Amino acid sequence: MAAIKVHGSPLSTNTLRVLATVYEKELDHEFVLVDMSIGEHKKEHFLSTHNPFGQVPAFEDGDLKLFESRAITRYIACEYADKGTQLIYQDSKKMAITSVWMEVEGQQYEQIAAKLAWELVYKPLLLGMSADKAIVEENEPKLAKVLDIYESRLAQSKYLGGDCFTLADLHHLPTLHYLFGTQVKKLFDSRPHVSAWIADITARPAWLKALALQSQE
Amino acid sequence: MATPVKVYGPPMSTAVSRVLACLYEKNVEFELISINMSKGEHKKPEFLKLQPFGQVPAFEDESISLFESRAICRYICDKYADKGNKGLYGTNPLAKASIDQWLEAEGQSFNPPSSTLVFQLAFAPRMNIKQDKVVIRQNEEKLSKVLDIYEKRLGEARFLAGDEFSLADLSHLPNTQYLVSGTDKGNLFTSRENVGRWWDEISSRDSWKKVVDLQKGA
Numbered sequence: 011m012a013a014i015k016v017h018g019s020p021l022s023t024n025t026l027r028v029l030a031t032v033y034e035k036e037l038d039h040e041f042v043l044v045d046m047s048i049g050e051h052k053k054e055h056f057l058s059t060h061n062p063f064g065q066v067p068a069f070e071d072g073d074l075k076l077f078e079s080r081a082i083t084r085y086i087a088c089e090y091a092d093k094g095t096q097l098i099y100q101d102s103k104k105m106a107i108t109s110v111w112m113e114v115e116g117q118q119y120e121q122i123a124a125k126l127a128w129e130l131v132y133k134p135l136l137l138g139m140s141a142d143k144a145i146v147e148e149n150e151p152k153l154a155k156v157l158d159i160y161e162s163r164l165a166q167s168k169y170l171g172g173d174c175f176t177l178a179d180l181h182h183l184p185t186l187h188y189l190f191g192t193q194v195k196k197l198f199d200s201r202p203h204v205s206a207w208i209a210d211i212t213a214r215p216a217w218l219k220a221l222a223l224q225s226q227e
Numbered sequence: 228m229a230t231p232v233k234v235y236g237p238p239m240s241t242a243v244s245r246v247l248a249c250l251y252e253k254n255v256e257f258e259l260i261s262i263n264m265s266k267g268e269h270k271k272p273e274f275l276k277l278q279p280f281g282q283v284p285a286f287e288d289e290s291i292s293l294f295e296s297r298a299i300c301r302y303i304c305d306k307y308a309d310k311g312n313k314g315l316y317g318t319n320p321l322a323k324a325s326i327d328q329w330l331e332a333e334g335q336s337f338n339p340p341s342s343t344l345v346f347q348l349a350f351a352p353r354m355n356i357k358q359d360k361v362v363i364r365q366n367e368e369k370l371s372k373v374l375d376i377y378e379k380r381l382g383e384a385r386f387l388a389g390d391e392f393s394l395a396d397l398s399h400l401p402n403t404q405y406l407v408s409g410t411d412k413g414n415l416f417t418s419r420e421n422v423g424r425w426w427d428e429i430s431s432r433d434s435w436k437k438v439v440d441l442q443k444g445a
Contacts, residue, residue, distance in 0.1 A: 062376045063336060076324055078331035085324040103291055106302040113295035116334060118280060159279045 014039035017060055018067035019046050020223035023127065023184035024079040025067040029223065030180055031083040033216035035094035041223065044068075080116055083177050095216070097177045108171030111163075111178035115170075119160075122153045123185040130192040154197050157204055164203035179211050187212065187221065232257040235274070236283030237264060238441040241345060241401035242296040243284040247441065248397050249300040251434035254311035259441070297334060300394055316394050329387040329395030337377075340369035341402040348410040367412065374415055374422055381421035386429075396429045404430065404439065 014037055018025030032039050044050050044066050052064045060068030061077035069075070069082045071089070076082050087097040099105040126149050129141035163170060170178040186208060189195065198204055211217070232250070234257055236243035250257050262268045262283055270281045277285035278294040286293045288306070293299050304316035317323035343366045347358050380387060387395045403426060407413035417423045429435065 062379060063332070063373075074321060074324065076328050078328045078335065080335075081324060081327035081331045084327050085320070088323075089320055102302075102305055106291060106293055106298065106305070109298040109301050110293050110295050113298040113334075114280075116331075117295060117297075121339070156280075162279065 012038045012040040013070075013072045015042055015070040016040070016067055017042045017044050017069070019044055020220075020226070022046070022066050023124070023188065024065070026184035026187075026220050027079040027181055028067045028069060028082050028086075029220040030183055030217050031086050031097065031177070033219045034097060034180065034214075035086055035090045037086070037090060037093065080112065080181065083181070087177055096174065097180065099171070099174070099176065104172055108176050108178045111170040112181060115178065115181045118156050119153075119182065120185060122149050122156060123189060125149050126153065126192070126194055127185050127188045130194065131188045150194065150197065153194065157197055157201055160207075161201040161203050164207050169207070175211065175214070179207070180217075183211060183217050230256050230258045231287075231289045233260055233287040234258070235260045235277060235285040235287075236262050236269075238438065240264075240283045241342065241405065242282070244401040244404075244438050244442065245296040245398060246284050246286065246299050246303075247438045248400055248434055249303050249315070249394070251437050252312045252315055252397065252432075253303055253307045255303060255307050297330060297398065300398070304394060312392075314391050314393070315397070317388075322389065322393075325388040326393045326395045329393075330398055332387075333395060333398045336373050337370075337399060338402065340366040340373065341406060344370065344410070344412060345402050345405045348412065349405045367415070370415060374419055377425075378419045378421050381425045386425065392429060392432070396425070400429060400435050400438075404435075 014032065016025065016028050016032060016039060018028070018041075020026065020029070020041075020043075029041070044056070046066065050056055051061070051066055056068075057064055060075070063077065065077070067079055067082065068077050069085075071085075074085075076085060083097070091098070091100070099108055125145060129145050133139045133141060160170075167173070169175050186198075190198070190208075190212075198208055232255055234243065234246055234250070236259075238244055238247060238259065247257075247259070262274065264283070268274060269278070269283055274285065275281055277287070277292055280294070282294070284294065284296060284299065286299045286302075288302075291302075293302055301316065314322075317326050343362060347363050347366075350356075351358050377387070384390065386392050387399075403416060407416055407426065407430075416426050
């Protein structure tokens, strides 16, 4: 039985973030499906054992239990630094820059991208409801401004943290994937460096393995 | 002699004060360079070179230039590991993982509703911006749910990540300070026994008192 367990759903962006990391590091693990359609993640057992916020993913490595996808990926990248893909820099200056762009993803990009993904993808898919136009119209220009900054950054640097693919890039994959299937795609396509970066990171075998779990449902 | 560490931004900014608290905890000397946001200094080209999103803080240390307060704090803890509060970001990987978990909880779950309330209740009036009662109510509800979770957690542990004060607790200081001392929503914290106890303890730290003094003097 694997010491590493990832609890979540393959449809969840936050779960996919952790799965992509586990695959990049080529780690033996068990994926434990949490049935969100019946509210398993809101039940007392899940709240007290895995994540008091009632969210996925949750993570185990032996006795260690963690929640918050970005804390989990950091832990994996550090603890298993010598396995699979290097996802963080050992050099502290380079790591500091990578850390900046990890925060940019979590604080600037995701806050807007997640709202758009919810309106344009999850609401129709899971609830059969249509998008709230006002929310979409408010957030598309905000995302465009963030992507302008990404365009400048990626004109100077192949990946967000520097020359190498790191967690700073990986963290974007799940929401990017969903937004690519919507009208928001044009915002990425119209920015050449952003577009090239997306083409590069979405082609990674580890990401494709994580996505493949969606078809296994 | 010029101090290598520079922080750009007004101390009244919650994100700036997060970095200042960390620098005081670590006993790292710094120079605070004021940015006049009411005059749009943070949107000018020279500043955008330091912080492309036009936000505060920006940070420099010797040859490195950083932004995003939580990234800056992690950098300070890493670079100055042997100074000041050595356990602020954990002294082993398991402690660090727990701190990262609660730092992410702060950034993803606590910060959005609390910073919206800080803006609506503490800053909007000063800026002659009309308060949005619906937004206030929605975010008070969201924050209450988060604080219920914190109440349970702080009944199990003295601080969020465990027995010791950490970067995870520190990260909550700026928004909470405004809500408790500058608005009528302080009861969200003080009416919850464990959260109230935790707030009293973390806000009494010398490092935070120094930040509050800076905010008052600005």
